[in-house]
Amino acid sequence: MKSIIELRTSPHIRKPHSVEKIMRNVVGALLPLCAFAVYAFGLSALALILVVTISCLLTEFIFSRLSGKGNTLGDWSAAITGLLLALTLPPGFPLWMGFVAGFIAIALGKALFGGLGLNVFNPALVGRAFVQVSFPAAATTWTPAFSVDRFSTFIPTTFTLPLMSPPDIALWTEKASVGLTHDAYSGATALAKMKFENVNTDSLDLFLGFHHGSLGETSAALIFVCGLYLIFRRMMDWRIPAAILSGAFVLTEALTLFGSTVPGSFMLFSGGLMLGAMFMATDMVGSPVTPVGIWLYGFLIALITVVIRLYGGQTEGVMYAILFANAAGPLIEELTQPRIFGAGSSVVDKNE
């Protein structure tokens, strides 16, 4: 009998679990956020999400070919970067800038470091930071949510020609705001109102998403639910959002004792904190793996976010907080290596 037997090294069984499966589930968890973004902001949101994601996929495709890895689109990580990046952009963000953001996210944020698993920073945030400094006006121009004709017309800035300045949309915005019943549109996000006008938007509106802002950041409730889904499927580390959200809440509340008027709930539900805590900071590649390190990393993000929001020149600090914590990650990990089994136990004889 001639037979062929397989030779492999132990362990011979594997958990039915894979990178693709994790990534596919993250994409799945992001889709409801995209759907809500389209519902709130209309055609322009849909176009932007598509353009940014396609840009990311295309860039990943080209770089994976160039680096000789073959096609790495199958691991779904580029799709996540694309969706996440799109969700952080303002609804009327010019499409060509979105395309650039996608390219930078993958090329500079990921491919340059050697691809999946080797990037130091969250690629989506690298793309977001790039457009924040390159196109500051476009990256902070907000348009109203739930405008009446959002499903029939695009926001005028969407189709700005490459290298051209976006048109002034003050007039369009005024028209689009007509008839909106929720929190009257004033051109500034909740965070900007808090900072410059000292007006705190109602936390419940923030929580549910009845306000404007970046595409996918408006409904804290929805983000929270989508994040919970991943946590329950054990595809996301619950400790990171737990550390960030509890840290930000406690710190903000503590600061009210020192004259701050911003409530903790506002801190949690405004701007990009929920999206950042649930989907950006939890990017496995950029976060520490040591148990103590994970908590430190989360608290660091909470601290920097709160400090920038309350005392910094910027209205929003989540992006910089996460990028900074990403950079500090290896150091945090180095300092928090787990205590190895048996370390510190001494030879004892119970009979003596």
Add this chain to the structure above:
Amino acid sequence: MQTSHLPIRRLEFSPVLHLPLDQHIGKPAISVVTRGQEVLRGEVIAKADGFLSVPIHAPASGVIEAIELRPGIKGPKTTTIVLRPYPADGQVVMVDDPVDIDQLTHDEFIQRVQNCGLVGLGGAAFPSHAKLAVPKDHRIHTFIANGCECEPYLTTDHRVMLEYTDDLIRGTLMCMHAVGASLAIIGIEDNKLDAANAIRQRLPTDSPIRVQVLETKYPQGAEKMLVKSLLDIEIPTGKHSYEYGIVINNVGTITALGQLLPRGQGLIERVVTVAGPGVERPGNYIMPIGTPLKFLLEQAGSRVEHAEEIIMGGPMMGSAAASLDIAITKGTSGILIFNEAAIVAETRKIHACIRCGECLSVCPLNLNPSMLGLLARRRSFDEMAEKYHLDSCFECGCCTYVCPSNIPLVQYFRIAKAINREKRAA
């Protein structure tokens, strides 16, 4: 397919038995038979070479057909005694003079254990007498009987505890006596409650033996994990359990001791779990040591066809059989046969580490397998050992089992350790 409910059944004698001289850890035994010699079942056919070595007994009455090099479990060819049993023989076991164990001195006791040719039956195959011979300056307070099956799929310990309960209790008392322990704990995982209850029923109320039920969680059967669970003592790498006043043995080994020692009989057979998706008649079979793998597979109904994998031992730490010509040795606790479908599921693409941290959360020793894997890829083997405790890793395989990127972490660690050993030796 579960085998824990299947009673131990005797396998037919194989027409030929292969008995390698290096079945145990330590120096290989020295053959004392010649080609053509007739031997009785239970007769010594190879003697121990020094203290860390054990004799081998003929598992059947028959004739020595050859002493030759044959493929071994570890891979390279090894000197093997080939024995052809007489089919018509009554197969009565030849035994030494029975003795009263209580009358033996410590050294005599250890000598008799060595004469039995007994080794750790859980898979380690470490000579049992050497384990019971505690250095004189150490006092032992607790003897632990390891009744946690060392790996999933394997059910030999479970069945032995259920079916040979009295032998296990007798063996435990003998071991306690030998090491001078006043307490014995039989640690059993909670998926074997029937075994735990069976033992408890047989113990008198004033027995120094205690049965303790533990969570079923691989690698609960690893010595360090078991000591931690039972006594909350962490034994660091490089330390022996006797330095902490503890001696541990596997329940299968203790049971064999309880059976063999009073009779003065050698270890000639053992229970092997045969399981896996590629086997038609899985079960717990008792068979002579030296039964060829090919014969066993035929009996258990496994047609070895294209792309099957045969694992000697458990799925987490066992090794793949490189040849069907190898035989069951004293240390073989299980044979698993995975067929094509089972294998394809495991053969997935390897991705880069996404630093999910799963490996850290499952490592029983709190190592950082993710970092170790990264360093291995960079060939920084020194740093792995010096900074990240590579040498503590006992290769349980948990990190590799959970890795979503399918990275063969344990294999990296084995290679790194081997290279470090070579460097140190040079």
